[in-house]
Amino acid sequence: MQKENKDLDENLEKDVANEETTEKVKEESKKEEKSQDAKSQDVAEEKQEASDKNENPDKKKKRGLKKKDKKDQQIEELNDKYQRLFAEFQNFRSRSEKEKAAMFETGAKSIIEKILPIVDNFERGVAALSEEDLESPVGQGMNLIYKQLLSTLDEMGVTAIEAEGKEFDSDLHNAVMHEENDELGENIVSQELQKGYKYRDTVIRHSMVKVAN
Structure with missing residues (x-):
């Protein structure tokens, strides 16, 4: 009977020892995982910093624009x-x-x-x-x-249109009569019957004239 109790005690001690060992292994594993995560995070931050340094200025501007607050947007x-x-x-x-x-x-x-x-x-x-x-x-x-x-x-700015003795111009003159006149050339105004006037560059009234053929 004493021998059986001794064996039981030894088995219990072994189980406790095994559990303690298992807990230690788990703790060590967790520490290693945390250490690896920290290293990974450090590496990621280093890569991001390097990327930011080498990033195109235009991209930085665009990224900066995205971060504008509501006040800047309202002002724009x-x-x-x-x-x-x-x-x-x-x-x-x-x-x-x-x-x-x-x-x-x-x-x-x-x-x-x-x-x-x-x-x-x-x-x-x-x-x-x-x-x-x-x-x-x-x-x-x-x-x-x-x-x-x-x-x-x-x-x-109103000026009289020159007519008599000038060559007939349909833009300035209105021929109401024609005559044969050897002293004047063809299509020359021989007589002004009514004066025409211009306002600046616009004809207000055409000159009423007699034209020699």
Whole structure:
């Protein structure tokens, strides 16, 4: 009986020893795994640092852009919106200036067309006066008003179209009569029946002329 108890004690001691050995082996294994993981992490960090050093600057910029915070994104969006609005305003102002210029041109032409018949009447009236009448107060007043009208039109950019003695130009002249004239060349304006006028480079009224064939 004593022998059996002794054997049991020895077996228990062996089992305990085996368990302790197994635990030690497990602990050593865990330590080795941790050590290997740490080494792997160190190697990975070293590779990443090397990669960052050799990375293309453009890629770094792109990667930096991805990391922008919301405030930077909002600033960029607002700036882009401002630039678009500013460009639209510039286009609108340019269009408005062109429209104003076109309206002014149209208005000026309309007024000039209405003034020209008055100028014609003054011109005919002055031409019909005799030298004696021209010296009278009425004649002098009419002549003065006529010259003032011509001066004002000239300041506005209105000029008379040259016609008599010039070659006929359909862009400037309106031929209403033709005649045979040996003294003049072919297609030459022999007489101006009504003066034509231009406003800057635009014809307001064509000259009414007689043309020699």
